Structures are given as structure tokens and as C-alpha cells.
Amino acid sequence: MTYQNAFRDPETVQRLLQSLDDVTTRKWSVMEICGGQTHVFLKYGLDRLLPKSISLLHGPGCPVCVTGVEWIDAAVALANRSDITLLSFGDMLRVPGSETDLLSAKSAGASVNMVYSPMDALTWAEAHPAKQAVFFAVGFETTAPAVAWTIEQAEKRNAQNFSVLCAHVRVPPAIQLLLSHPDHRIDGFLAAGHVCTIMGCKEYEIIASRFQLPIVVTGFEPLDLLYGLYRCVVRLEEKNFGVENAYSRVARDPGNSHAQQKLTQIFEIVNRNWRGLGTIPQSGLAIRERYRHFDAKWRFADSLSPRPEQSEICPSGRILQGLLRPDQCPYFGVSCTPENPLGAPMVSSEGACAAYFRYRRKK
């Protein structure tokens, strides 16, 4: 059996499902935070195998889904400048801004290139010294260290034509926001193992203690998810609140100190607007003043004029809070499809709506 298949072994899946059934005495709603975990639950049909009394809620852990409209608008504005090439992960290209998306802007003549890493963007900048290269940095604590390291490299290499449009966000403040909502239905959380690999578990311990619930650090294979869910339900049944690491083969406290040091060196924590959720205090990472010559917002401030927030037809905020399931949205699969998305959760490979469209669409 390969290493990967060991985490998909049907017999172990069956045993875990039975254990979950045995231990469950009442209804529980558990939220998986990460969009990647949502996709694995749906792809393998695990959600349909669970005891009826356990409901999964899908959280805001899709970086593309939560990036505010104003960042898309800023990226489009920069890409439309004749001296700039905007470099972005592919997922961001089709996310709607207030007027257009990056792919449509590219079709209309804007300079937009897809890259797979921030270092690809720096390499591109070095190969094209006549152009200003702006990397559109989105994502959580998992992707931010690589961006921080790239900015440090850009300084060491004296890259004059490289900068970053920095829209990074932090997970723990968003969890606190969800738990502060009067209508929330969350009994426990599966925390994303890759975020804890970087940041450790300390911030989750504070949340678990404050809101009196279990948070289980969970991996991404089917058995990881079922085991994390099982441990979460055991703790709920026992009223044993706190953080448990069910992904210790990868995530360890206190996390990756080198990555954390890079984050602190390059970024400062700021308030940030999340798409559909509004401004969440202390939830964003911005480039420190010491490195501001690599901050596209500072370097090209004359091209960036914030627009007033526009109300969107897409109710993604309720999806991201677990208050609405994608297939309960009136636009799902009708006017909103991956080909014609009305909102970011239908675009991203980690978006909950894209997962439901792919794996749960009624024929």
C-alpha cells in the first residue's frame, strides 16, 4: 500500500465511521475551516457517510473567496498600466471585481501573467527589467512566509522593478468573528493542519478557552478528516474543550519558528476587509514601512483609488460563515456556475460552491 493510499484505506474508514457512530449521542455541527478540507469531504463522499446527527459546516478558509473586491479592483487597475505586468496565482484571475476580473482585463489588453509562486514572479521581474512586476499576494499564514522570503530576496538582489500587492489574511481573527455571530451554529472546529504547521496552536488555545469548544488540528486525507472529526465529537461528548493535534505527523507546536520570524520581519498586523464578512480587526498582514519600496500599494498609490463597497448579488458571506449551504443559494447551478461565476466561492479550487457544483450538483 502506498503512503497516500494508507490514508484512504476503506477498512479503516469503515472502522472510524463506526467509532464515530458509537460515540455520538446528539446533534453536533462541526466546521472545517479550510476549503481544501471541504473539497476532500465532498470528493470522497465522506459527508454522506457520517451519522445523520453530525452536520458539517464549511468555513472561510478559501483564500480566493475572502479576498476583498477592492484588491481585485486594485490588481486590475495596476494591470491596466502600460508599465506594469501583474503576476498572480491562476485562481485569482476569474474572481469578479466590482467591474471586471483579471482574465477579462487581460483579454482587453491588460498585462496579466499567471505564476505558481512568488519567486516565479521575482524571477520574471529580473528577466524583464523594462517592466514593473507586481505580484498579487493572497492567502493565509501558509502562503505568506514564501512572500515574506521573496521580498527579502528582492532586497538582497536589489530588484528595482518588483513589488507586492499584499492582501494576506490571518485565520484566528476570522474564527473569533464567526463565534461572535449571534446565529452561529458551530459546536467545534477542524483547524487546518497546514496553518498550524506554520503558526503552531497557541492562538487556537486562546479561542477554545474563550468560547469553550474543541478545536482539532486536522490533515487533508480522508482518514485525517474522519479521525479529526471523531476526536472533535469525542471531546464534545465529554465536554472536554481545548485544542488537540490530530495531525502531529506534520504540525507541531510551536510551529515553524523560521517562517514566523520571516512573517514578523516583513509584515505587520492590520485590520482587513474580508469579502462578504466585512472588516475583521487584526486579520490582515501588510508590508512594514521598512520594506515599503516593495509595497505596490505605496509605490503605485497614484493609480489606486479605493471605491465605495458595492453590495454583491452573491451571498458568499453567509456561505463563508456556515449559515447557508452552497446548494441552498438560489443562484447555485442556475445563474452561477464555474463558467459564469457570480461570486468567488464558485471560482476557486477551494471554494465551497465549486465543491458542491463539482460533487453534489443535481443532474
Ligand code: SF4
Ligand atoms: S452559488 Fe454563486 S452566487 Fe451563490 S453563494 Fe456560491 S458563488 Fe455566490
